[in-house]
Amino acid sequence: MEKINENKKLVNKIKEILQTDPKLVRKLEDAKDFVIKNEEKLRTLLEKK
């Protein structure tokens, strides 16, 4: 039970940090931007095989 509660607390903390840490937010935004710009190429390469 204690472990479940600990995990729940940790999960909430992770969610919070992913949304609020400026470096993590920017890293994800940059990666998203790259993916959006290269969407077609990625789709083609990933579906070809």
Add this chain to the structure above:
Amino acid sequence: MNKAAYSFENIDEENYFYSFVSTGKMGTIQKIVVFQEMSLLLYNVALLDYNKNTGDLSDETISNNQDLSMIFATIFKIIEDFLQNNTHFSVYIQANSETKNKLYNRIIKNNLKDLQTKYIILGVRENKEIEYYLPNNTENYTAFVVRMMEKQN
């Protein structure tokens, strides 16, 4: 990838959060691996260190626990678990430091034979060009995209 790795648990299936404990020179450190949705069924993977005493979570901690190869073997096992459970997803891997990037490149290169039997691996060059992973590429890739191959009948 049959390298020694830490055991891990999926602590939140809905959000794809995994956890494992690194044990080394500096003691035990809880590591968190998260998969964040981007687009195209593509997920970004991030590694965080969790300090239970301070409650801090950071992707920039240098823990110096002298177990890097075990940590990276575990990350790849977690990615494998994630992709096996979500066969239509792809994972975007980009290190947040040059040292970690070199390690990702080395691990993929050293395990390519095994990896290429199961995964499609794309490499992103410094100039942002994307291509199928080339083992004889002289420069390190800056990011990777990995997806399970379709099962052949």
